[in-house]
Amino acid sequence: VLDPEMTVGKLGERALIKHLRSRIPTGLGVSVGIGDDAAAVETGNLTLITTDTLVEGTHFRREWSPPRLLGRKALTVNLADIAAMAGIARYATVSLCLPPDVQMGFVDGLYDGLLERAAESGVSIVGGNVASAWGELVVDITLIGSGDHLLTRKGAVPGDLAVVTGHLGAAAEGLRLLQQGARLNEELFLTSTGIWTESSTEAVTHCLRAQLDPTPPLALARALAEQELVHAAMDISDGLSGDLLTMCGESGLAAWIDPDNLPLDPVAAALERARGKGAFDLALHGGEDYQFLLAIPPDKMDGLKDLAVVWDLPLTIVGQFFEGEPSVSLNRDGSMEHLKPHSFDHFRSRPTVREGSQTS
Amino acid sequence: VLDPEMTVGKLGERALIKHLRSRIPTGLGVSVGIGDDAAAVETGNLTLITTDTLVEGTHFRREWSPPRLLGRKALTVNLADIAAMAGIARYATVSLCLPPDVQMGFVDGLYDGLLERAAESGVSIVGGNVASAWGELVVDITLIGSGDHLLTRKGAVPGDLAVVTGHLGAAAEGLRLLQQGARLNEELFLTSTGIWTESSTEAVTHCLRAQLDPTPPLALARALAEQELVHAAMDISDGLSGDLLTMCGESGLAAWIDPDNLPLDPVAAALERARGKGAFDLALHGGEDYQFLLAIPPDKMDGLKDLAVVWDLPLTIVGQFFEGEPSVSLNRDGSMEHLKPHSFDHFRSRPTVREGSQTS
Numbered sequence: 001v002l003d004p005e006m007t008v009g010k011l012g013e014r015a016l017i018k019h020l021r022s023r024i025p026t027g028l029g030v031s032v033g034i035g036d037d038a039a040a041v042e043t044g045n046l047t048l049i050t051t052d053t054l055v056e057g058t059h060f061r062r063e064w065s066p067p068r069l070l071g072r073k074a075l076t077v078n079l080a081d082i083a084a085m086a087g088i089a090r091y092a093t094v095s096l097c098l099p100p101d102v103q104m105g106f107v108d109g110l111y112d113g114l115l116e117r118a119a120e121s122g123v124s125i126v127g128g129n130v131a132s133a134w135g136e137l138v139v140d141i142t143l144i145g146s147g148d149h150l151l152t153r154k155g156a157v158p159g160d161l162a163v164v165t166g167h168l169g170a171a172a173e174g175l176r177l178l179q180q181g182a183r184l185n186e187e188l189f190l191t192s193t194g195i196w197t198e199s200s201t202e203a204v205t206h207c208l209r210a211q212l213d214p215t216p217p218l219a220l221a222r223a224l225a226e227q228e229l230v231h232a233a234m235d236i237s238d239g240l241s242g243d244l245l246t247m248c249g250e251s252g253l254a255a256w257i258d259p260d261n262l263p264l265d266p267v268a269a270a271l272e273r274a275r276g277k278g279a280f281d282l283a284l285h286g287g288e289d290y291q292f293l294l295a296i297p298p299d300k301m302d303g304l305k306d307l308a309v310v311w312d313l314p315l316t317i318v319g320q321f322f323e324g325e326p327s328v329s330l331n332r333d334g335s336m337e338h339l340k341p342h343s344f345d346h347f348r349s350r351p352t353v354r355e356g357s358q359t360s
Numbered sequence: 361v362l363d364p365e366m367t368v369g370k371l372g373e374r375a376l377i378k379h380l381r382s383r384i385p386t387g388l389g390v391s392v393g394i395g396d397d398a399a400a401v402e403t404g405n406l407t408l409i410t411t412d413t414l415v416e417g418t419h420f421r422r423e424w425s426p427p428r429l430l431g432r433k434a435l436t437v438n439l440a441d442i443a444a445m446a447g448i449a450r451y452a453t454v455s456l457c458l459p460p461d462v463q464m465g466f467v468d469g470l471y472d473g474l475l476e477r478a479a480e481s482g483v484s485i486v487g488g489n490v491a492s493a494w495g496e497l498v499v500d501i502t503l504i505g506s507g508d509h510l511l512t513r514k515g516a517v518p519g520d521l522a523v524v525t526g527h528l529g530a531a532a533e534g535l536r537l538l539q540q541g542a543r544l545n546e547e548l549f550l551t552s553t554g555i556w557t558e559s560s561t562e563a564v565t566h567c568l569r570a571q572l573d574p575t576p577p578l579a580l581a582r583a584l585a586e587q588e589l590v591h592a593a594m595d596i597s598d599g600l601s602g603d604l605l606t607m608c609g610e611s612g613l614a615a616w617i618d619p620d621n622l623p624l625d626p627v628a629a630a631l632e633r634a635r636g637k638g639a640f641d642l643a644l645h646g647g648e649d650y651q652f653l654l655a656i657p658p659d660k661m662d663g664l665k666d667l668a669v670v671w672d673l674p675l676t677i678v679g680q681f682f683e684g685e686p687s688v689s690l691n692r693d694g695s696m697e698h699l700k701p702h703s704f705d706h707f708r709s710r711p712t713v714r715e716g717s718q719t720s
Binding site: 014031032035036037038039040041042043044045046047048049050051052053055057058059080081082084085087091093095097126127128129131132133134135136138140142143144145147150152153154233234235242250341 | 374391392395396397398399400401402403404405406407408409410411412413415417418419440441442444445447451453455457486487488489491492493494495496498500502503504505507510512513514593594595602610701
């Protein structure tokens with residue numbers, strides 16, 4: 001057993017790899033697992049590949065994200081991508097860039113979360129890389145899945161309804177709460193309410209969990225694809241306004257949104273109301289909820305609702321696609337107002353987790 | 361056309377992704393390429409997955425590596441891993457962590473090299489990620505391949521010869537030359553000899569090219585696997601001493617090396633001699649040559665030689681495997697001297713490209 005305060009710099013690359021390898025079980029379908037030049041895994045005819053990165057200072061802060069939750073989220077953001085294609089996630093590689101002062105307690109906590117989330121979702125970790133970094137810690141995961149009936153972002157047709165699963169805004173509210181000093185521990189219990197009083201414990205916990213341990217409805221899109229209910233799907237990672245514009249671009253359509261019919265997370269909305277604000281911007285532009293955006297013909301809505309009942313999953317018709325140059329408008333009782341995309345752009349306007357940044 | 365001095369911070373994530381996407385062709389077997397939640401690609405029953413990362417300050421410096429060569433190398437190090445498994449490289453994802461001050465000229469140069477190397481090796485870039493970083497630039501590539509007859513690190517048996525392809529030490533010598541001020545431009549021509557005189561131009565160029573644009577014999581292992589000539593294979597990325605120990609560990613064997621029979625790169629050896637040193641340590645411990653280490657039964661050596669002729673590839677019997685606890689010894693005329701592994705360990709002893717570091 002390694003001393004949790006031992007740094008990776010002191011332990012060394014070879015011993016670190018050996019230790020991590022000893023923790024990772026060989027999963028189903030894995031012919032050659034960790035420890036060779038490459039992993040060899042069983043696949044079908046159509047393989048899905050996605051990759052997503054969490055960078056310290058851009059996507060998380062070490063003092064905000066207990067390592068177990070960081071590990072869970074690093075896999076979850078990729079699971080949402082495979083799920084949005086109606087695929088089945090199967091194998092993952094994990095690339096870590098670690099500053100030498102990172103302690104083994106942190107690395108093991110990260111792997112606790114990774115392995116736990118992998119087990120929950122039937123994913124085998126089959127390889128990866130550890131590299132020494134000097135500035136920030138980076139967790140880059142590539143997730144491999146199988147697919148048959150795929151759902152892409154391209155298939156929306158004019159008249160399709162734009163439907164959002166679940167609620168939006170809680171993850172962005174959670175980020176704001178972290179900036180205000182609220183904290184969760186690795187067991188997802190609140191250790192600090194930040195600027196809020198104890199009476200808000202439940203609400204604060206809810207939003208922090210949404211930010212630090214998102215739970216997308218992973219099985220939904222696959223069921224939808226099998227029943228051929230929807231034309232297009234994607235996960236809402238950057239925010240509804242930008243992601244809907246992306247789907248418009250891929251499908252070659254315009255879309256409108258009804259601003260009075262956004263699925264605001266009720267808890268996030270209540271916290272915003274308590275400080276005299278609305279949660280509208282959070283729901284429209286805030287990202288990281290990892291819910292799904294669907295394009296569905298109106299006559300398939302009943303089938304979709306029947307399916308969503310299985311997961312007790314709210315569905316909201318937020319708007320509709322129509323012929324036109326790719327764009328998103330707010331439809332206020334028939335009067336259209338062009339909406340500028342305002343999603344997360346980590347390079348430019350709104351670095352999410354830097355000191356003093358804001359998400360809306 | 362974008363201004364090459366435009367920074368990625370100014371351009372923004374959305375425009376950067378759009379620009380990169382416009383540069384990447386859709387390749388054979390790619391059902392869904394860049395721009396969706398995940399890529400969808402055709403695969404066979406057995407899929408190979410490897411991932412390798414180049415981190416600024418650990419594996420390269422921006423002032424040392426012209427971006428085109430950095431792009432080439434980022435793919436090459438992964439190609440070597442798939443090749444060492446006797447696989448065929450097919451699809452790659454590219455994750456970039458970019459400090460906001462990185463200019464588009466650099467990003468486009470990086471992609472010039474990536475796309476060029478991908479075309480050379482039949483690889484399609486099918487996705488990736490761009491994230492804003494604050495400290496160092498990171499290029500993390502996951503490469504997906506197909507396999508049938510795999511070569512792993514596990515199959516060596518007692519009596520197998522340890523054979524190395526090509527020469528060793530030039531890449532490590534190239535790193536030393538970079539530290540001494542020698543420089544290549546992106547067309548692989550020398551722009552500075554560093555501490556060396558013009559008379560050494562060819563030698564310096566040779567070693568810098570080995571470091572900045574390695575060219576492993578990618579097709580060899582696959583031919584070997586088809587003809588069932590070797591028992592085990594791996595690429596020599598960290599240095600012969602450490603990588604041979606790794607193969608010993610995987611195969612549950614010991615091995616000895618004949619110190620008088622290492623395939624020192626003759627040019628690197630000449631440069632070392634000129635400064636009064638030997639290249640022995642470079643060949644034994646220096647990494648990044650991306651040649652192959654093979655375990656082969658003695659009666660298959662003739663077949664291996666016949667094959668290597670096709671690529672005009674030198675082969676050197678450096679030692680032999682025998683029963684015992686995993687370890688590597690130097691065999692000096694029958695007298696065994698235990699060899700401590702001394703490979704690159706980026707976390708600890710010898711950060712490779714930091715100021716003042718040394719590789720041997």
